[in-house]
Amino acid sequence: MDILKSLGHPEEILNLFKFKMGGCSAVMPKLDYESMSESLRTCYLYLNQTSRSFAAVIQALDGELRHAVCIFYLVLRALDTVEDDMTIPLDKKVPMLNDFHTYLYQDEWCFTESQEKDRQVLEDFPTISLEFRNLAQEYRDVISDICHRMGAGMAEFLEKKVGSMKEWDLYCHYVAGLVGVGLSQLFSASKLEDPEVGRDTELANSMGLFLQKTNIIRDYLEDTQQGRAFWPQEAWSQFAGRLEDLAHPEKLESALSCLNLLVTDALRHVPDVIAYLSRLHNQSVFNFCAIPQVMAIATLSSCYNNPMVFQGVVKIRKGQAVTLMMEATNMGAVQTIIAQYSQEIVQKVSLTDPSRDKTLHILAVIRDKSALSQSSLPTRTHHLSPMYLSAAMLLAALSWQYLSTTAAQAQGTGDMHGQ
DSSP states (O other): OOOGTTEEEEEEEEHHHHHTTTTTEEEEEEOGGGGGHHHHHHHHHHHHHHSSSSSHHHHSOHHHHHHHHHHHHHHHHHHHHHHHHHHHHHHHHHHHHHHHGGGGGGGTTOOOOOOSTTTHHHHHHHHHHHHHHHHHHHHHHHHHHHHHHHHHHEEEEHHHHOHHHHHHHHIIIIIIIIIHHHHHHHHTTTTSSSSHHOOOHHHHHHHHHHHHHHHHHTHHHHHTTTTTTSOOOHTTTTOSSSGGGGGSSSGGGHHHHHHHHHHHHHTTTHHHHHHHHHHHHOOHHHHHHHHHHHHHHHHHHTTTTGGGTTTTTOOOOHHHHHHHHHHHHHHHHHHHHHHHHHHHHHOOOTTOOTTHHHHHHHHHHHOOOTTGGGGGOOOOOOOOHHHHHHHHHHHHHHHHHHHHHHHHHHSSOOOGOOO
């Protein structure tokens, strides 16, 4: 039960209830599906099925931007599914990636041979491409261009490993930095944000790189078990003969040194993240951009110096994620969150870690950029009596179970907004 993971964090339990009862409607509103075409409703169904992290904030975007970003996400999800599918031979996959942007204008193109879990976006690509063609020209131009550039970059890295740290940056640019660039251009095209947001590709690229590097770091074990290697050789070769060797118990000290090196590298993008977010004016766009970023730094804090990265899956608590979603709605709150998790990492830095000096330096830069001193950070300590807290948690657990059961009975297949 998710709520049990939040024991000791009373604010998370309260926020889980607010979220379940609809108290997060500003971030995750219910859409008017009845007014949509059948194909657009299907696209939102696919969005909720394929994305736990972005579905809610996409659906909260204002006006026509919401549909443009939804379709952008699904197009790139389809492209990414082709890249991820290890059963597609290279002689077929490389041309598919290079040509994928052309499929947007082919009414009937689909791919029914994928074995990936998100294969429905390829099998029913005609529905997605139809809604793409229904978008305004300025949105179509951005989506098609980014899809073209991403496909070419993915194809390039299919035939070579991620070697140097510069190549790691380049790979992450192709698969995520370009997403940040494309989204920024969509924001500006919608007129909800200033043209400068779409023009400053360096800051937009950093937004994507920070998220992608966090995912790559967190997903070490899953990727290596499936034959995928995204940790840069320049980093891991300092500590092991093979990337997979880092998972061996006798390699733990070396594995943690490599992990901390990569976390430090990811953290260098945070100052750009702060600068990017500080430019945004529209509330829905701010929420969309800020929420994944604060979840990423929370995830990096959980990963830093954590042996579980090499033994399983490191995830932030659901109550923690909901709390971040509810809090990260203004620049001051985001700066506070970033400063808090940065301080958490500071407290984990070992005296003997090879990256210690670099880690502490970038964390100091982040602290300065966030414009918050340690002494000014608000405390999250809650002075509740043990008896009161125990009773509240018992009531919370029982109520959560009741709400989950009745919601499932009422909706049958489940709440689209809950994933």
